[in-house]
Amino acid sequence: MLMTPGPTAVPEPVREAMSRELINPDVDPRFREIYDRLTDRLAAVYGVGPGVSAADGGRDVVVLGGEGILGLEAAVASLVEPGTEVLCLSNGLYGEGFADFVESYGGEATLVDAPRDEPLPLDALDEALAADDADFDLATMVHCETPTGTLNDVGTALDRLEAADGEILTVVDAVSSLGGVPVPTDRIDVCLGASQKCFSAPPGLATAAVSDRAWAAMEARDPHSLYANFLPFRDVSDGFPYTHLTTEVVALDAALDLWLDEGLDAVRERHEAAARRCRERGAELGLEPVPDPERSSPTVTAFEVPGRAPALQEALREEHDVLLATGLGEGADDILRVGHMGHSARVERVEETMDALAAVL
The missing domain is CATH 3.40.640.10 (Type I PLP-dependent aspartate aminotransferase-like (Major domain))
Structure with a gap:
């Protein structure tokens, strides 16, 4: 996924x-x-x-x-x-x-x-x-x-x-x-x-x-x-x-x-709901987004995972068939990113993703 x-x-x-x-x-x-x-x-x-x-x-x-x-x-x-x-x-x-x-x-x-x-x-x-x-x-x-x-x-x-x-x-x-x-x-x-x-x-x-x-x-x-x-x-x-x-x-x-067909308001509400649930699940796992939640985008959540991002990405891909992104540049090893944007901005996809992340943490 x-x-x-x-x-x-x-x-x-x-x-x-x-x-x-x-x-x-x-x-x-x-x-x-x-x-x-x-x-x-x-x-x-x-x-x-x-x-x-x-x-x-x-x-x-x-x-x-x-x-x-x-x-x-x-x-x-x-x-x-x-x-x-x-x-x-x-x-x-x-x-x-x-x-x-x-x-x-x-x-x-x-x-x-x-x-x-x-x-x-x-x-x-x-x-x-x-x-x-x-x-x-x-x-x-x-x-x-x-x-x-x-x-x-x-x-x-x-x-x-x-x-x-x-x-x-x-x-x-x-x-x-x-x-x-x-x-x-x-x-x-x-x-x-x-x-x-x-x-x-x-x-x-x-x-x-x-x-x-x-x-x-x-x-x-x-x-x-x-x-x-x-x-x-x-x-x-x-x-x-x-x-x-x-x-x-x-x-x-x-x-x-x-x-x-879905409509402007519905699309934006779907992004907001997916982002909110992603951060709720992250908090339950002891994870916080890089900026404070008020400045976090409805389209992507970047979690701080110092030194663990590449290993977590690999485990998610190999064990759960879920592909996330690491950070870029100086954050490559320390940030794991969940993209809840577009077709992926759906609460059910976020739940499956965070279940997998809980299993590999």
Whole structure:
């Protein structure tokens, strides 16, 4: 049983959709119809349309052929050039990764960071914004830091950025929250998602909701990359910039069928219930999530198991056929992660998982 925080378990209707006859995305008009339907549905999930004006927070939604990390790099590649000043707000691995991308594209990254078990450093953000030499073009942050199961208060961070300088463009990694947790997309210039997390489709697609002013900035910068570039997807009426990942697009479309049939409120309530039960069972076993429960994401729980994570992961897989994830980076040996997101965000799957974990502890 797959209970990792992405890729998540893919339900049968999605697997069935993937087994249908292949559609050629370059010459068959049916593919464009599927893609257009998919972006309209994603706009509804993002909460930005279709039919929502730019003044009311409307965004264009695009889907690139590549795993979710492509979206993070493409956002930077599309908006950063040598000399671009970028404030990278971070309390984890992916927040720090934004700074690495910025520097690789010649930008000037200012990393405002906090330890992995602490909230976003909002006071330090205020100080950076108030500095005499502050002249930021762009700010990046992560909504759900998956390696620690932390759901960050991006709303307050956006408040601080808007109050300090309403011209700063914002990029938010919502890969592990979109579809399971409310995301303030209407306040974000580039909001990033992916197919393999809360939607329970296979890995292979990066999604983004892009504001008009972000498009304008991309056009002014004229990005040099074809693949790590949102601009070619702004208007695909004359075709896609490269052969799209047909099967993955069809799979995500089928996954959104299930998501929309269930309904926004029901999906979020299911994630909350699964997370709550996971942490209740963890507490009974003497385990606590890495951040305090109020800052833990409804999509993933990261338990502290100092030095034991790889051994517990192996025992769960070999003895109970349950696959969990360990931490990443410095938490690889000390954190065990339960992914209750997407199709896996069900109390019965959590109960089976925690029964297995109780047996191997």
